[in-house]
Amino acid sequence: MQSNAARIGILIAVVAAAVVLFVVLSGGDDDGGDDSTTGATTGSTTISNTITGPQAPDLIRVENGEPVGGVQRLTYNRGDRVRIEVRLDQPAEYVHVHGYEIEEPAETNPVRLDFNADIDGLFEIEVHGAGGDVQIAELRVNP
Secondary structure, three states, X not given: OOOHHHHHHHHHHHHHHHHHHHHHHOOOOOOOOOOOEEEEEEOOEEEEEEOOOOOOOEEEEEXXXXXXXOOEEEXXXXXXXXXXXXXXXXXXXXXXXXXXXXXXXXXOOOEEEEEEOOOOEEEXXXXXXXOEEEEEEEEEEEO
């Protein structure tokens, strides 16, 4: 027969294990929000898209042949859906995602890129036009 002290010790150990398990499985989500947002890092800021249906695209604007705000930094995880909308103030030949070898015609606006992030790494996104190639974004796909 066990003593009351042994029973209390076992109870405390079980409760402590349950608390640790809860913290580990919760993933350390400190923002208090739900998991209905995705984020892509753009420049020095993070854009969060609230998902109410299809994911809203990340927006890149190109004016006078240069990306507004500089080369955009977009970060996704492998398996994510990449949705990017490029708005050009001048027609170009196409928008190209290196590594994925995706090329979308850029004669009309906006140019929409929509694909699965199934290759991890760092990739350039460029606008190809008569004036040359201009890098507008850097796509990072984490493993």
